[in-house]
Amino acid sequence: MSPGRNGSDVPLSAGPRDLFDASSDATAVVRADGLVLGWTRPAEALLGYRAREVVGDSAARLLGMRGDPVRVASVAVRCRAGMGWSGLVLLRRRNGERVEVDLRVSASFRLGPDECFLISARERKQQWTVGQSVLDGFLTRSPVGMAVLDVQLRYVWLNDTLERFGGVPREQRLGQRVTDILPGMDASTLEALMRKVLLTGIPVLDHEYVGWSWADPYRQRAYSCSFFPLVDADQSVTGVCYMVMDITERWKARQLLMLVNEAGTSVGRTLDMARTAQELADFAVPRFADFVVVDLLESVLSAQGQGVWLPEAELSVARPLMRRTGMSSVREGCPEAVARIGDTVDFDPVPRQANLLVHGEPIFVPVIDPATPLWDDEESDRNTRVREFGLHSLICVPMRARNTVLGLATFMRSQNPVPFDADDVLLAREVVARAALGIDNARRFSREHTAAVTLQHSLLPHALTGGTAMEVASFYLPANAAGGVGGDWFDVIPLSGARVGLVVGDVVGHGITAAATMGRLRTAVQTLADMDLPPDELLAHLDDLVLRLSEEEDDGDGDGADRTSTTVLGATCLYAVYDPVARRCAMARAGHPPPVVVTPEGEVSYPELPAGPPLGLGGLAFEAAEIELAENSLLGLYTDGLLLGADRDMELGMTRLGESLSQPSESLEALSSSVVRHLVPVPQPDDVALLLARTHALSPDQVAEWDVPLDPAAVGDARARVIRTLEDWGLAELAVTTELIASELVTNAIRYASGPVRLRLLRNGRLTCEVGDASSTSPRLRHARSTDEGGRGLFLVAQLSHRWGTRHTSGGKIIWTEQEIP
Structure with a gap:
């Protein structure tokens, strides 16, 4: 018996591992279209068909299974390429019995004009036996x-x-x-x-x-x-x-991969450093370890959120201060821990690798020897707890992300008798690396959020005063950390003539950009308000400013290519001016919710003001409306975050706001705080700003006004009336300067303007002197030369008064001055 095909001495019986033998195998010649051209005696013995029954007929009827044209075509292609094919095929005998055969098809050849194939078959039987x-x-x-x-x-x-x-x-x-x-x-x-x-x-x-x-x-x-x-x-x-x-190794690798994937979904789900550290500890116990602590550098947890930059050679101190941030144990209460969450801990690595945080690899102690202390001080609390609770295996992994050192994670086993191995170290590194990314993301977010909040608080007013015209109070509630810093703002601006300007606005978006834009708009409103512009004109100028800011933003983002649209820095705003003499309030709004008014009797109303477009659209006009307010009326300006609570229903929010403001309260500060806390019990994704003003009116004995004829002789009578009024008000010490101011202003009005001319004195926190005329031309302060005979009037007025200015009215202009009352 010859050796088998595998080269061994094992005897092999005839089977598919032998070469096909044309003398004993069933053989046929088949044309390319499937017609049988030749049929041998072994073929007759195998299938029972005589040659005359098969030759000239299709070979398809010999198959004992369903035809597969695709398979046949692929076999033909292979054989035409000069290669043969072999495989198992079911054939049908003449008596209908099916037989499984090893079939071999030769490379194609030509028989006359026809393409043909030589097919050999052998019945599949017991293939081999071994010793x-x-x-x-x-x-x-x-x-x-x-x-x-x-x-x-x-x-x-x-x-x-x-x-x-x-x-x-x-x-x-x-x-x-x-x-x-x-x-x-x-x-x-x-x-x-x-x-x-x-x-x-x-x-x-x-x-x-x-x-x-x-x-x-x-x-x-x-x-x-x-x-x-x-x-x-x-x-x-x-x-x-x-x-x-x-398959332990394969199973363990799969388990490790599953744990890593699970850690990716369980750790770092929030932008909170402490919560992420605790999620790491909770995830590892008891899946991986029996006791886990996570200590972060104090500098990471600080408001600045600064870690240690890896390129630095060493930490700034040999034993940096750390804080216990996450901890978990299979034992309730974590009795193994020496420090509790929130406690400061000294960096004392195992075993004494001072540079572990910056450059060190994970520390791996597969078996802790109770007789050999891990830390320098043999009687330290840490060594005592290791012996007391049977902590027998340890892994310490530095927490680093984006070239920044964050802290240290320590894993230990006690109840689990199996010590850590090298694969566990790889798992600990991967899980800690994912947690470190989450902590670093939270650190960066916390640092940016703190910077944005600081910027926002610095841009909001720190103290508000409405003078004698009104009592004011405000309340500001920042958005939650997830929503980011918003662009809500408010302000109270003292104006001439004892009037007060109230403004509230909301910049679209969140973050430092929104806060910075808010600061620019607040400054712009103060500047425009100082020009004594009516509310509708002020909003028009503010709209132009927002458009310019949008164009600057668009130009800054581009690369010089032509752009067809600009970036819109949207904002809404409401501006109101209250006059305590006339007890009237002029208002205009740019896409902002209307103000709320509560009368002294407790009736709530929302004045119907033209809505106006939001700032930044351009090309649309703003309209102002004027209402009369009874003394001690409550005027409320707010942003939409106060109304859009959990139900996001604006109308319902307005109803709740009116009901809250109509409740009695000891002070405006207490009322503003209680209203916001009631309407927004938990932080929302948007900022909330509320500005409340209790209106007052100037009594008749605080106002004195006269019409002045267009006659230079009337100036003397005006001076005499000013002196008598100031003496009646007990302000005789201001009589000389006020007489001079009134004389200059009335003289200029008579000389350069047109009538009627009106002189008014107001006594509230300051003494105001106003002279109005029908001319729209504003005076200009000049510095006269020594040879000039005139031009020193307004210069003297400016020197004698605390401040002065001009405001335009529908009938002309008013020049006003203010003096401090001793």
């Missing part, structure tokens, strides 16, 4: 554990590999069941699967399970089992054979 020595060596030395069990599922035979897997000697297994030998290996499930195989005869492949074995009772192992029935010659099931492979 006992080969079989014994294969079974005993195979890396796959194998066993044979009888129909009662008792061990009949097993190989050395399976004996080594279970750690139970062969003599103790034979005649016993799996449940008797390995109760911790999920034996009941295995026996249920084997009974199913015995009952159905269908094999079970690649069943994975996790358990332990006596060979290594403290470490989990993973196995893959396959079961198939054993049958005798009469097809009776005589037992079951199972094969076992140790």
Whole structure:
């Protein structure tokens, strides 16, 4: 007997591993269209067809299975390329019986004008047998554990590999069941699967399970089992054979990958450093460790959120201050911990690696020797807790992200008897790295949020005063951290003539850009208000400013290419001017909610003001409206964040606001605070600003006014009336300067303007002198030369008064001055 094809001495019977033999194999010649041209005697013996029954007919009827044109075409292409093909095919015998054959198709060749193929076939039978020595060596030395069990599922035979897997000697297994030998290996499930195989005869492949074995009772192992029935010659099931492979490494790698993926979804879900650190500790216990602490650098947790930049050679101090930020244990209350959450801890790495945070690799102590202290001081609390609670394995991982040192995470085991291994170190590094990214994101967000809040607070007014015209109070509630800093603002601006300007606005968007834009708009409103512009004109100028800011933003983002649209920095605004003499309030709004008015009797109303477009659209006009306010009326200006609560219903919010403002309160400060807390009980994604003003009116004894004829002789009478009024008000010390101011202003009005001319004195926090005329020309302050005969009037007025200015009215202009009252 010649050697087999595998080069061994194993005798092989005739089978598909032998070369096809044309003298004994069934052979036929088939034309490319499937017509049989030649038929041999072995072919007659194999299928029972004589040559005259087959030659000249299609070979398709010889198939014992459904035709597959695609497969036939691919085989033909291969054979035309000069290569043959072989495979298993079902053929049908003459008596209808189907037979499985090994089929071989030769490369195509020409027979006259026809393309033909030589096809050989051999019935598939028992392929090979091996000697006992080969079989014994294969079974005993195979890396796959194998066993044979009888129909009662008792061990009949097993190989050395399976004996080594279970750690139970062969003599103790034979005649016993799996449940008797390995109760911790999920034996009941295995026996249920084997009974199913015995009952159905269908094999079970690649069943994975996790358990332990006596060979290594403290470490989990993973196995893959396959079961198939054993049958005798009469097809009776005589037992079951199972094969076992140790897939612990593959299973552990899969578990590690699953843990890493789970950590990605469980750790770092918020932009909160403390919460992320605690999420890391909670995730690792008890999945990975029995006790976990996370300590972050104090500088990371500070308001500035500064870490340590890795390119620096060392930390600024040898033992940087850290704070316990996250902690978890399998024992309730974390009794193993020396420091609690929030406590400061000294950086004292294990074992004494001072540069661990910046340049060190993770510290791995697989087995802690209780007799050898981990820390320098043998009697330290840390060493005592290690011995007391049986902490026997440790991993310390520095927390670093984006070239920044953040802190240190420590993992320890006590109740879990299995020590950490090298794979656990890799897992700890990966999980800590993901947590470090979350903490670094939170640190950056916290730092930017703090900067934005600081900028915003610096741009809002720190003190408000309405003078004698009104009592004012405000309340500002920032958006939650997730929403970011908004662009809401408010202001109270003293104006000439004892009037007061009230403004509230809201810049679209959040963040530092919104806060900076808010500051620019607030400054612009103050500047425009000082020009005594009516509310509608002020909003028109403010709209132009927002358009310019949008164009600057658009130009800054571009690269010089032509752009067809600009970036709109949207904003809304409401501006109101209250006159305590006339008790009237002029208002205009740019896409902002209307103000709320509460009368002294408690009636609530929302004045119908023209809505106006939001700032930044351009090309649309703003309209002003004027209402009369009774003394002690309450005027409320607010942003939409106050109304849009959880239900996001504007009308319902306006109703709730009116009801809250109509409630009695000791002071405006208390009222503003209670209203916001009631309407917005928890922080919202948008800022909330509320400005309240209680109006007052100037009494008749605080106002004096006269019409002045267009006659230079009337100036003397005006001076005399001013002196008498100031003496009646008890302000005789201001009589001389006020007489001079009134004389200059009235003289200029008579000389350069047109009538009527009106002189008015107001006494509130300051003494105001106003002279109005019908001319729209504003006076100009000049510095006269020594040779000039005139031009010094307004210069003297400016020197004698605290401030002075001009405001235009529908009928002309008013020149006003203010003096401090001693």
